[in-house]
């Protein structure tokens with residue numbers, strides 16, 4: 001046996017849970033590993049005194065002293081690193097370079113061992129480490145009881161112990177022997193990494209399961225960030241408060257993630273909420289399918305096989321580290337070339353895709369090294385999104401937690417839209433690969449179709465917590481109209497439901513920095529330059545779309561999916577009245593063919609006033625939001641709605657149907673008190689829409705001061721994700737301590 005053991009071997013042993021093995025470490029110390037506990041239980045001086053246990057107190061001081069010294073060294077090093085982060089951020093912002101965004105600073109990697117700081121990363125070339133270096137290590141970690149491994153039977157996948165090297169027992173304080181082994185492990189880890197780059201968050205991850213030491217480093221971090229607000233392009237950005245002792249490992253799992261894949265608001269949320277959680281100090285990952293050949297993602301070399309519909313399907317895992325978040329892309333021929341048709345194909349095609357994706361996602365924290373270190377399954381919460389990933393909480397429970405694996409991992413399911421549920425005939429159950437006694441989770445009685453199979457139902461019952469994207473929608477979900485057949489299940493689980501209003505990405509959707517406003521006559525603008533800047537954008541939009549360029553005509557916009565939800569038909573009914581007004585109407589959308597046809601018809605019938613852009617164009621969505629005066633959102637239901645938030649951030653006044661998140665976020669204008677943010681109407685009715693829009697147009701034309709007030713109030717709200725991230729953190733914590 002060698003006289004020392006590497007962190008790699010240590011992880012390996014830990015992951016395999018070998019029975020009471022003893023290994024000598026450097027500095028005359030050895031550790032003992034117990035299979036039963038699946039962790040290092042004892043550390044000894046080679047003289048024979050065991051350390052950190054009650055019966056062997058005598059020998060403990062020397063080695064603990066050494067460990068403490070190491071620990072203090074690491075803390076000092078980390079403090080130094082954090083200081084350097086702040087200094088680099090200051091340096092970058094002082095250059096005020098357009099193309100250096102804060103995101104790049106966040107992805108700067110730091111070398112350990114007092115080496116000079118080097119910038120090796122950018123969002124375009126985001127992965128900073130040699131993931132191949134950890135590839136072999138990872139391959140060697142036996143997929144602990146890979147529930148779906150090609151080698152194991154799906155029906156009996158549960159043997160052995162969990163392989164997570166950083167599992168926190170109960171997620172709480174460590175016992176002295178654990179602390180000792182922990183610091184020895186850390187020491188080994190750092191020695192291993194002495195010649196590699198290591199990210200600050202990886203360093204944090206090494207601390208993530210302790211308590212005392214964690215408090216210390218968080219205090220250090222807080223003192224640094226409080227004293228030095230981050231500047232971004234001349235604007236002082238106060239960093240959000242840190243999670244402190246509540247810091248967790250968080251993995252968002254979703255079928256789409258902007259900017260790589262997006263069909264609507266879900267993609268935006270998954271692209272931005274994780275960054276806000278990371279800013280609070282959590283270690284955050286997004287797992288999403290690799291639909292295309294994304295430049296940022298690097299092959300980790302990790303390959304795993306999962307069973308879908310009786311076949312073994314191999315997945316590969318790609319990885320990128322951007323803006324403090326690990327993005328893991330699950331690659332399989334199942335997903336290829338679907339970036340423009342994510343939910344396309346037959347019902348069974350989609351179901352099989354999501355089965356494979358959820359199976360592959362649940363094991364990411366075991367297999368995929370991020371920053372050189374797997375997340376492990378202690379102190380970990382998954383956030384699944386909508387029905388596409390609602391199988392994840394079910395798999396987590398049925399295949400892992402109920403079998404004594406991933407015992408401390410929790411799941412939160414977010415409802416972005418209950419109208420899509422993953423329904424099918426009861427026999428679809430056999431595709432999800434679960435023992436038959438789980439069938440009742442999925443069975444739902446429908447007054448029209450009788451019993452059917454429903455994935456969302458199973459996810460809602462199984463998840464530890466459920467979030468939806470506004471308070472209004474949380475209430476609506478419990479009504480028979482709003483719950484779309486799931487209201488009873490949601491009511492039964494009301495205790496674990498919470499509404500949290502979405503935020504917006506304040507860099508992507510900010511008129512000051514918007515990259516889509518930098519050409520073709522558009523311009524960036526802010527509150528100070530609102531009138532001139534927005535005016536210029538309006539003229540550029542009219543020019544680009546071939547509408548008469550007129551400053552005094554109100555430009556009304558609609559952006560969204562063309563379907564029943566978004567209430568496009570209400571706009572259609574209001575067209576005769578609207579065309580009697582001096583207005584311009586711009587509609588951007590894609591969806592139901594009959595509604596797409598309708599948009600084209602409107603444009604040809606009223607060519608001097610209407611533009612109907614059929615298609616999905618992120619650039620046009622930004623330009624229309626900037627160049628319009630009014631945004632129309634007559635949605636029949638709207639769980640949150642992002643477009644009205646984007647609109648207000650751009651000084652564009654919303655007129656909305658008062659439902660769900662629209663009601664929560666658009667306070668009606670009160671002309672007597674000069675308060676409010678826009679106009680609302682109470683029912684999905686074209687007459688009501690015309691009435692509200694009529695009042696809005698009157699204010700635009702006749703009451704300029706009131707109009708400016710509406711714009712300014714909209715622009716000065718704090719719509720950032722930071723508030724929502726703090727509330728998500730509360731939910732994650734509630735889940736963590738739920739048994």
Ligand SMILES: Nc1ncnc2c1ncn2[C@@H]1O[C@H](COP(=O)(O)OP(=O)(O)O[C@H]2O[C@H](CO)[C@@H](O)[C@H](O)[C@H]2O)[C@@H](O)[C@H]1O
Pocket residue numbers: 263264265266268269416417469502559560561588589590615616617618621638639640641642643661
């Ligand atoms: N043709 C087009 N071209 C370019 N961009 C287009 C577009 N059509 C839509 N978009 C963009 O897609 C997003 C739509 O987001 P929404 O939140 O308004 O609705 P969606 O119904 O997709 O999301 C669901 O999830 C979100 C997130 O939780 C909830 O806010 C919402 O209420 C719920 O229905 C916006 O970024 C918008 O600009």
